[in-house]
Amino acid sequence: MHVRKVLLVNPWIYDFAAYDLWAKPLGLLYLGAMLRKSGCRVDLIDCLAYDQPAPKAYGQGMFRREIVAKPSALRHIPRHYARYGMPVEAFKSQLARLEPPDVVLVTSLMTYWYPGVSEAIRHIKQAFAHTPVVLGGVYATLCYEHAAANSGADHVIAGEGEAKLMSLLSDLWGQRIEAPDDLDARAYPCLDLEPSLRYGCILTSRGCPYRCSYCAAHVLSRGFRRRDFHKVADEIAFWRGRGLNDFAFYDDALLAQSESFAVPLLKEIIDRGLKVRFHCPNAVHARFITPELAHWMRLAGFTTIRLGLETSDPARQFSTGNKVTTDEFLQAVDCLRQAGYEAKDIGVYLLCGLPHQEAGEVRDAIRLVHRSGARPILAEYSPIPHTELWAQAVEASPYPLEEEPLLHNNTLLPCRWTGFTYARYQELKHGCRSGSGL
Numbered sequence: 501m502h503v504r505k506v507l508l509v510n511p512w513i514y515d516f517a518a519y520d521l522w523a524k525p526l527g528l529l530y531l532g533a534m535l536r537k538s539g540c541r542v543d544l545i546d547c548l549a550y551d552q553p554a555p556k557a558y559g560q561g562m563f564r565r566e567i568v569a570k571p572s573a574l575r576h577i578p579r580h581y582a583r584y585g586m587p588v589e590a591f592k593s594q595l596a597r598l599e600p601p602d603v604v605l606v607t608s609l610m611t612y613w614y615p616g617v618s619e620a621i622r623h624i625k626q627a628f629a630h631t632p633v634v635l636g637g638v639y640a641t642l643c644y645e646h647a648a649a650n651s652g653a654d655h656v657i658a659g660e661g662e663a664k665l666m667s668l669l670s671d672l673w674g675q676r677i678e679a680p681d682d683l684d685a686r687a688y689p690c691l692d693l694e695p696s697l698r699y700g701c702i703l704t705s706r707g708c709p710y711r712c713s714y715c716a717a718h719v720l721s722r723g724f725r726r727r728d729f730h731k732v733a734d735e736i737a738f739w740r741g742r743g744l745n746d747f748a749f750y751d752d753a754l755l756a757q758s759e760s761f762a763v764p765l766l767k768e769i770i771d772r773g774l775k776v777r778f779h780c781p782n783a784v785h786a787r788f789i790t791p792e793l794a795h796w797m798r799l800a801g802f803t804t805i806r807l808g809l810e811t812s813d814p815a816r817q818f819s820t821g822n823k824v825t826t827d828e829f830l831q832a833v834d835c836l837r838q839a840g841y842e843a844k845d846i847g848v849y850l851l852c853g854l855p856h857q858e859a860g861e862v863r864d865a866i867r868l869v870h871r872s873g874a875r876p877i878l879a880e881y882s883p884i885p886h887t888e889l890w891a892q893a894v895e896a897s898p899y900p901l902e903e904e905p906l907l908h909n910n911t912l913l914p915c916r917w918t919g920f921t922y923a924r925y926q927e928l929k930h931g932c933r934s935g936s937g938l
């Protein structure tokens with residue numbers, strides 16, 4: 501029987517800054533695993549995993565970068581713009597070493613990173629003129645028309661890709677390929693194809709039970725579903741057995757209903773004697789942290805904790821989705837401190853540059869977080885199509901956001917205005933680090 505060949509490609513990032521905060525193309529690796537399980541031969545070119553400088557303590561670190569010319573829409577930004585990842589020639593020679601695949605799957609992340617997507621597809625098409633290229637991921641979902649018109653892909657898939665991709669490939673190849681809906685029936689993501697793997701990535705659920713006005717989780721996933729915690733522990737043990745110590749959770753709502761999921765999962769990890777460290781760069785919900793949960797998090801090896809507070813303004817907390825109140829946040833920090841965490845371990849994301857947001861609101865939130873015994877981290881707002889806040893962002897921004905995804909880049913502070921200038925943002929950022937001068 502003819503063995504189908506599949507090439508997975510994780511393209512370059514084009515941006516003013518990028519950092520490997522436990523960043524792997526997990527969705528793409530899940531698709532690769534599903535196809536491998538169905539008998540395909542799967543190869544991966546991860547443009548970002550190339551010649552990375554030595555990692556920091558827990559596997560995170562820098563990407564290799566090359567400074568490149570800025571696109572005209574970003575020419576006014578007084579910062580270097582770079583392509584992160586492998587040299588173009590290295591990508592072309594990796595393509596040249598492969599036999600022509602039956603399909604190439606390209607993923608995408610931030611909408612404003614699309615130049616890396618279209619560049620990768622251009623080279624793929626030059627190398628394999630007759631191979632269909634399928635694009636999925638975040639940019640493909642949120643800017644579907646833009647991606648269909650500009651990426652060069654033969655097929656663009658929006659939203660969760662498994663069922664749609666397997667249906668497309670079944671049609672193209674004339675053979676049925678299964679996409680199990682049950683998350684526990686899916687193969688582990690093919691992280692083994694990644695060169696020099698420094699950490700594992702774990703996804704225990706899909707979607708989020710909340711619907712915050714600035715977030716596209718509801719567009720990217722179709723509802724909140726969870727795996728069996730025993731199966732998640734099996735997967736962590738599997739990767740631990742292959743030498744990985746550090747694991748990043750990719751969930752949107754890891755701690756939701758913690759008594760029936762996070763607490764038993766963490767106890768299971770402790771009972772199995774798994775000596776690992778966990779990191780949650782996506783932030784976890786402060787609302788669900790109890791003294792008991794904080795205790796188990798500490799014992800199980802939670803090391804990098806990020807909470808999403810976003811704002812300390814009660815009206816905005818409510819109007820943006822009510823995922824946490826200030827009292828719940830303060831209780832959560834208290835529980836974590838009681839469990840033994842220090843301020844440096846507890847990073848708290850604060851959104852800044854929301855449409856019509858005053859700088860004083862961000863200043864108040866920074867002060868609150870410092871007083872609470874945690875560490876504030878500014879998260880510059882990036883307007884996201886299909887979110888509730890998108891229309892307000894389009895109306896408030898001095899940039900034509902609907903015309904050009906490059907202008908969604910948070911480095912621009914796309915919704916800045918006289919009440920929140922770039923200079924004031926710089927002061928706040930400094931105050932975030934120093935805890936004074938606000």
Ligand code: SF4
Pocket residue numbers: 708709710711712715716717718752753808821823
């Ligand atoms: S809780 Fe987090 S993941 Fe869920 S909708 Fe809100 S911001 Fe998005």
